[in-house]
Amino acid sequence: xxxxxxxxxxxxxxxxxxxxxxxxxxxxxxxxxxxxxxxxxxxxxxxxxxxxxxxxxxxxxxxxxxxxxxxxxxxxxxxxxxxxxxxxxxxxxxxxxxxxxxxxxxxxxxxxxxxxxxxxxxxxxxxxxxxxxxxxxxxxxxxxxxxxxxxxxxxxxxxxxxxxxxxxxxxxxxxxxxxxxxxxxxxxxxxxxxxxxxxxxxxxxxxxxxxxxxxxxxxxxx
Amino acid sequence: xxxxxxxxxxxxxxxxxxxxxxxxxxxxxxxxxxxxxxxxxxxxxxxxxxxxxxxxxxxxxxxxxxxxxxxxxxxxxxxx
Numbered sequence: 001x002x003x004x005x006x007x008x009x010x011x012x013x014x015x016x017x018x019x020x021x022x023x024x025x026x027x028x029x030x031x032x033x034x035x036x037x038x039x040x041x042x043x044x045x046x047x048x049x050x051x052x053x054x055x056x057x058x059x060x061x062x063x064x065x066x067x068x069x070x071x072x073x074x075x076x077x078x079x080x081x082x083x084x085x086x087x088x089x090x091x092x093x094x095x096x097x098x099x100x101x102x103x104x105x106x107x108x109x110x111x112x113x114x115x116x117x118x119x120x121x122x123x124x125x126x127x128x129x130x131x132x133x134x135x136x137x138x139x140x141x142x143x144x145x146x147x148x149x150x151x152x153x154x155x156x157x158x159x160x161x162x163x164x165x166x167x168x169x170x171x172x173x174x175x176x177x178x179x180x181x182x183x184x185x186x187x188x189x190x191x192x193x194x195x196x197x198x199x200x201x202x203x204x205x206x207x208x209x210x211x212x213x214x215x216x217x218x219x220x221x222x
Numbered sequence: 223x224x225x226x227x228x229x230x231x232x233x234x235x236x237x238x239x240x241x242x243x244x245x246x247x248x249x250x251x252x253x254x255x256x257x258x259x260x261x262x263x264x265x266x267x268x269x270x271x272x273x274x275x276x277x278x279x280x281x282x283x284x285x286x287x288x289x290x291x292x293x294x295x296x297x298x299x300x301x302x
Contacts (some may be wrong), residue, residue, distance in 0.1 A: 032224075
């Protein structure tokens with residue numbers, strides 16, 4: 001047995017005495033103590049909660065559920081380098097908040113909401129209007145965005161894009177994809193752009209992500 | 223606030239702690255006061271004794287993951 005394993009075994013068998021437990025529980029009930037497992041988990045969550053971005057959204061989003069999902073999106077961004085953890089957390093979000101909830105979190109995680117807001121700022125005429133529009137896009141995420149999945153083909157993506165934009169005429173419509181989906185979008189930007197004549201395109205490309213912002217030309221020109 | 227890490231604490235001590243708080247365990251999961259598996263407040267997953275956090279606010283026992291802790295902070299603020 002290596003010394004590392006022995007050390008782990010010893011540490012893993014740390015025992016609390018009965019008196020220690022009684023003292024802990026008394027302090028806990030007085031709200032002076034908390035029990036945690038991995039300190040890093042708390043630190044990461046605190047970092048996210050105290051971030052400027054989180055504070056910004058606390059100021060402009062008043063719907064508790066949306067604010068919660070925005071927080072989850074910021075948290076997902078913090079763990080995105082850890083593929084296993086990221087997948088595990090995405091599954092938890094999907095199981096509880098369904099695909100719409102996951103998409104709201106992804107909208108935030110991928111930085112789409114930040115860019116979306118900066119485009120909105122050019123269009124709104126008051127803080128109230130900005131707040132209303134942010135909440136509206138998050139509450140109706142499927143009318144304002146398309147998250148490309150691994151199995152999607154370009155014809156299907158274009159068909160769904162036309163359906164959504166024709167039905168709802170969103171001022172800003174976002175298509176995003178990661179990994180192989182990013183490549184698919186990147187290779188077919190022209191085709192998608194040609195199918196959305198009423199919109200002008202702004203593209204954000206990173207090594208693993210392609211995000212297409214389509215802005216309704218008539219609104220932007222007014 | 224004082225923070226006690228349960229990371230290297232024995233299963234037996236964790237179960238004694240849960241019992242002192244009025245909960246129990248089947249050796250794997252946290253059981254509530256009625257003997258049912260306790261579900262994480264935010265994500266409805268059963269909480270494992272080996273991966274639990276116990277936080278102030280009506281004795282909140284959560285699965286130790288970033289989303290649940292973030293959700294707790296959203297609800298109760300930064301109590302740490």
